[in-house]
Amino acid sequence: MFTTLFFLGLIIFFVGVRGAKVISWEFLTQIPRCSMTQGGVAPAIVGTLYITLGAILFSLPLGVACAVYLCEYSPKGFMVNIIRISINNLAGVPSVVFGLFGLAVFVKFFGFGVSILSGSLTLGILALPLIISSTQEALLAVPQSIREASLSLGATKWETIKRIVLPAALPGILTGVILSIGRVAGETAPILFTAAAFYMRGYPKSVFSEVMALPYHIYALMTEGVHPDRQMAIAYGCSFILLFLVLSISGIAIIIRQKQRIQHG
Amino acid sequence: MDKKIKMRAEGVNFFYGRTQALKNVDILIHANQVTALIGPSGCGKSTFIRLFNRMNELVPDTSLSGNIYLDDLEINSAQIDPVEIRKRVGMVFQKPNPFPKSIFDNISYGLRVNGVRDANSIEERVEASLKKAAIWDEVKNRLNDSALKLSGGQQQRLCIARCLAVDTEVILFDEPCASLDPISTAKIEELILELKKDYTIVIVTHNMQQAARVSDYTGFFLLGELIEFGKTQDIFTAPQDKRTEAYITGRFG
Numbered sequence: 364m365f366t367t368l369f370f371l372g373l374i375i376f377f378v379g380v381r382g383a384k385v386i387s388w389e390f391l392t393q394i395p396r397c398s399m400t401q402g403g404v405a406p407a408i409v410g411t412l413y414i415t416l417g418a419i420l421f422s423l424p425l426g427v428a429c430a431v432y433l434c435e436y437s438p439k440g441f442m443v444n445i446i447r448i449s450i451n452n453l454a455g456v457p458s459v460v461f462g463l464f465g466l467a468v469f470v471k472f473f474g475f476g477v478s479i480l481s482g483s484l485t486l487g488i489l490a491l492p493l494i495i496s497s498t499q500e501a502l503l504a505v506p507q508s509i510r511e512a513s514l515s516l517g518a519t520k521w522e523t524i525k526r527i528v529l530p531a532a533l534p535g536i537l538t539g540v541i542l543s544i545g546r547v548a549g550e551t552a553p554i555l556f557t558a559a560a561f562y563m564r565g566y567p568k569s570v571f572s573e574v575m576a577l578p579y580h581i582y583a584l585m586t587e588g589v590h591p592d593r594q595m596a597i598a599y600g601c602s603f604i605l606l607f608l609v610l611s612i613s614g615i616a617i618i619i620r621q622k623q624r625i626q627h628g
Numbered sequence: 629m630d631k632k633i634k635m636r637a638e639g640v641n642f643f644y645g646r647t648q649a650l651k652n653v654d655i656l657i658h659a660n661q662v663t664a665l666i667g668p669s670g671c672g673k674s675t676f677i678r679l680f681n682r683m684n685e686l687v688p689d690t691s692l693s694g695n696i697y698l699d700d701l702e703i704n705s706a707q708i709d710p711v712e713i714r715k716r717v718g719m720v721f722q723k724p725n726p727f728p729k730s731i732f733d734n735i736s737y738g739l740r741v742n743g744v745r746d747a748n749s750i751e752e753r754v755e756a757s758l759k760k761a762a763i764w765d766e767v768k769n770r771l772n773d774s775a776l777k778l779s780g781g782q783q784q785r786l787c788i789a790r791c792l793a794v795d796t797e798v799i800l801f802d803e804p805c806a807s808l809d810p811i812s813t814a815k816i817e818e819l820i821l822e823l824k825k826d827y828t829i830v831i832v833t834h835n836m837q838q839a840a841r842v843s844d845y846t847g848f849f850l851l852g853e854l855i856e857f858g859k860t861q862d863i864f865t866a867p868q869d870k871r872t873e874a875y876i877t878g879r880f881g
């Protein structure tokens with residue numbers, strides 16, 4: 364436990380010290396200049412926000428619907444077990460495989476090209492098992508007694524789910540969503556072939572544009588370009604921003620969970 | 629004297645899987661009277677009461693034979709939607725189970741699912757049902773607080789109010805005081821006596837004194853059978869069956 368804390372602390376310290384130096388208003392709001400060695404990383408920040416938002420917009424409704432079906436409607440049996448096992452396995456698929464899958468299906472087959480859309484859908488699938496399992500947990504935690512209370516008042520099953528069960532499960536679902544935001548925002552491999560561009564002159568214009576994204580930008584700065592020494596500092600700056608984003612998102616999740624605990628005694 | 633029958637069960641058998649929980653039960657529930665069902669744990673009285681609003685359908689792998697009528701409606705017939713039955717036959721559960729919502733929303737929920745949309749009439753009916761359930765004075769200044777902040781006894785009266793808000797005709801109480809202290813229990817019993825003017829009441833209870841205090845009719849269940857049914861006074865003073873006598877005198881159970 365202390366080892367974990369130690370390493371987390373070390374990472375934050377290391378990235379903080381090296382990254383904080385380059386963080387400035389300009390770094391956060393300007394586009395890169397002079398072969399990535401000057402200016403800022405604003406398009407990468409904005410791009411990360413776009414594809415993360417897109418991924419959640421896609422996976423949240425689908426994941427919640429899937430979990431509601433599995434928990435509330437599906438008859439127990441062979442097929443449902445297969446679905447459950449598939450979901451668990453989906454969570455274990457390496458993210459680079461998702462990237463290849465996205466390339467084959469969204470970029471090529473559906474013809475979305477390398478774009479925000481393809482990247483969001485790929486990341487959405489990656490987030491799906493997380494959202495499904497956290498929603499399932501949240502739904503199972505809703506006591507049977509309040510479902511019975513609702514039904515006994517003459518509510519239909521769907522009314523009960525929509526107006527009693529889902530609101531009661533909401534904090535748990537949100538926690539899952541936020542954790543998957545953290546996960547999705549930091550992923551590199553799935554967007555490698557589906558969304559990310561090394562350099563763009565400005566901001567993306569539509570969902571069919573390529574985008575810059577923080578994790579990929581870090582990767583690119585460290586592996587490509589002609590000024591590795593000067594690029595490295597910027598990579599640390601990007602790491603710092605990304606780490607800050609992900610940690611603060613997890614922080615929000617913890618606060619929500621805490622609030623829920625207080626509410627439910 | 630009005631001898632109207634509100635609900636009746638004829639030849640009811642009920643199974644959990646292959647285990648028979650109820651054996652050929654017949655009963656008459658008189659309108660505007662309190663009917664108590666007593667018996668030791670596992671005798672089928674809770675299972676039985678849950679047949680009156682078709683709640684046992686939620687339990688997988690169960691089967692039912694026999695007929696149950698609400699007025700003259702066979703409630704289990706294929707054309708009847710259980711939702712319609714539950715609107716007419718309300719239920720108060722063993723453990724208070726308010727929704728994790730505000731006190732106001734706990735009551736208004738039933739109205740909304742029953743199609744009441746007008747905000748004014750919702751407000752009026754929330755107030756009326758809270759008053760009927762004798763909890764209005766305790767909550768009127770904090771209707772927007774979470775219902776979970778109320779004490780157990782208050783929560784149970786809130787659940788009764790919730791049940792009254794929809795136009796229910798019969799109220800089923802499934803051991804409503806099992807988790808309450810004596811003072812809260814007394815309040816609920818008082819309330820039951822008050823409510824029988826307007827509603828038909830069936831109460832399952834472990835507590836024989838409670839049955840004696842609140843009910844007009846009593847049925848004694850043992851191992852899934854209705855051993856004896858009659859006026860409460862008769863059951864408690866002159867039971868016909870030896871097993872009933874043994875139970876109410878405390879020799880087992």
